[in-house]
Amino acid sequence: MPAFALPALGAIGGKIGSALTALKAGGAAKAGMGAYKALKGAGVGKGVARFAGDKIYKMGRGLTSVDGFKKNLGIPMNKQEVAFAVAPDLLFGGMAAATTEGDIVDKAIAGAGSAAGGIVGGLGLRGVLGPKSGLGIMGSEMVGGMLGDQVGYGVANNLIAAKNGGQTPAEQRMMAGQEQYEAQLRSQMYDQFMAENGLG
Numbered sequence: 001m002p003a004f005a006l007p008a009l010g011a012i013g014g015k016i017g018s019a020l021t022a023l024k025a026g027g028a029a030k031a032g033m034g035a036y037k038a039l040k041g042a043g044v045g046k047g048v049a050r051f052a053g054d055k056i057y058k059m060g061r062g063l064t065s066v067d068g069f070k071k072n073l074g075i076p077m078n079k080q081e082v083a084f085a086v087a088p089d090l091l092f093g094g095m096a097a098a099t100t101e102g103d104i105v106d107k108a109i110a111g112a113g114s115a116a117g118g119i120v121g122g123l124g125l126r127g128v129l130g131p132k133s134g135l136g137i138m139g140s141e142m143v144g145g146m147l148g149d150q151v152g153y154g155v156a157n158n159l160i161a162a163k164n165g166g167q168t169p170a171e172q173r174m175m176a177g178q179e180q181y182e183a184q185l186r187s188q189m190y191d192q193f194m195a196e197n198g199l200g
Contacts, residue, residue, distance in 0.1 A: 058130035072130030089118030117152015
């Protein structure tokens with residue numbers, strides 16, 4: 001990097017740092033404007049700088065206030081929007097329940113954990129980012145839903161393990177299979193040793 005570029009980068013970093021400080025203090029609008037001015041002053045196109053400033057503003061209001069989060073999420077949501085946001089997570093929750101080993105309670109815990117995590121993650125990320133386009137809404141809900149699903153399913157697995165004495169039914173089956181394999185291996189080694197030494 002050319003040495004003459006360092007002072008310019010330092011100035012931009014200082015302005016963005018000020019914007020982030022404003023964000024921490026709850027000044028989402030100041031943070032967005034600060035980022036816009038910093039990028040514009042660095043020679044970034046006005047449209048790109050405005051887009052970035054708007055995103056920082058929306059993230060700031062989504063992270064610092066309940067009302068801001070609701071605005072980003074678009075509350076009140078109509079029935080179609082709710083169905084669009086929730087249906088995929090319920091589907092994945094059903095798949096998690098169907099593929100989880102154990103009794104009906106284990107399956108219910110897995111399905112509920114996966115679905116709840118996906119719903120919270122999807123709506124949570126959308127409420128923080130505040131996308132308006134259909135693609136942005138779908139993308140934020142998809143990414144947030146996948147992350148939330150993993151967290152929710154992990155919590156559910158811990159509950160299932162606690163219910164079953166410290167291991168999930170899948171882990172118990174794997175452990176039993178491993179023990180059976182080791183017993184067979186020991187038996188084969190014993191038979192081979194006896195045969196090689198004429199003791200069979």
